[in-house]
Amino acid sequence: MNGPDVQGEFKIIFTGPMGAGKTTAIAAISEITPIQTEAPNTDRISHAKASTTVGFDYGRITLADGQVVRLYGTPGQARYRFMWEILGRGAAGVIVLVDAQQPGALVQMDSFVDAFAPLVPPGAIVVGVGRTGEPGAPSSDAFAARLQARGIVAPVLSIDARQLADVRLMVQTLACVLAAGAEAGAA
Ligand SMILES: Nc1nc2c(ncn2[C@@H]2O[C@H](COP(=O)(O)OP(=O)(O)O)[C@@H](O)[C@H]2O)c(=O)[nH]1
Ligand SMILES: [Mg+2]
Structure with missing residues (x-):
């Protein structure tokens, strides 16, 4: 698996469509002032919010065991898709955020899970x-059932x-999943 980097730190990715809460989640949890790359939102059809992430959040x-985790948030819009692969490189895991209230949230989940699983x-x-x-x-x-129907195992x-x-x-749930995966790999 993609383990810690040379500094012994893990990298995890927050992804999902515009407005799902990626920037908010990283700001809520980060122990450093997060780096944000917000620009005026020119796509008010997808989402009414005033600004949106054009680069990434950091x-x-x-964690409780002293493990340092670097958190990266991706831009949500598909036109920044080239950034996803750059940010995903070497990531230990991904948290896909969706807003259940958005029409098509189930399909959005599928497309982000499919883009990041590889x-x-x-x-x-x-x-x-x-x-x-x-x-x-x-x-x-409904989201869990949807994943299950597609044979995808994810909390x-x-x-x-x-x-x-x-x-x-x-983050802790993802850390547990990663630890379980490492055990299974070592067995
Ligand atoms: N009610 C509710 N609002 C949220 C939640 N997550 C984010 N928001 C709000 O939704 C807006 C967009 O969030 P943002 O983090 O910019 O989304 P991003 O595009 O995924 O980075 C902000 O005004 C947040 O305060 C949530 O889980 N529940
Ligand atoms: Mg954002």
Whole structure:
């Protein structure tokens, strides 16, 4: 698997469509002031927000066991797809965020899972679904069932990317999945 780099640090990626909460999640959890590359959003059809990530987000956290994890957020729009592979290089795992309230959120999840699965070790994916409590939004079970129907094994968590505890839970879940994968690889 893609292990720690020369400095002994892991890299994980936050990805997902525009407005899913990638920048918010990294800002919520990072122990350094995150680096953000926001520019005015010229695509108000996809999302009404005023600014959007055009390069990447970067933050850092130290896990309970002292492991340092570098956090990278991708741009959401498909026209920045070339960045995905650059950011995904050497990543230990990926957290796919989706906004359950967006029309087509299930399909969006599929397309980000499919784009990033080849860039990370097998099974190193966690899905975080935001705004599941909003009227008309599918539940996290619907997202889990969708993955299962496609034969993809990945934990699905209902989260609020603004909440530190929720973002921590996603990172810890990914760390558990990675540890389990390393055990299986070593056995
Ligand atoms: N209700 C709710 N709002 C969120 C959540 N995550 C992000 N937001 C809000 O959605 C907007 C877009 O989030 P942002 O982090 O810029 O999305 P990005 O495009 O994925 O980086 C911001 O105003 C956030 O405060 C969430 O889980 N629940
Ligand atoms: Mg962003």
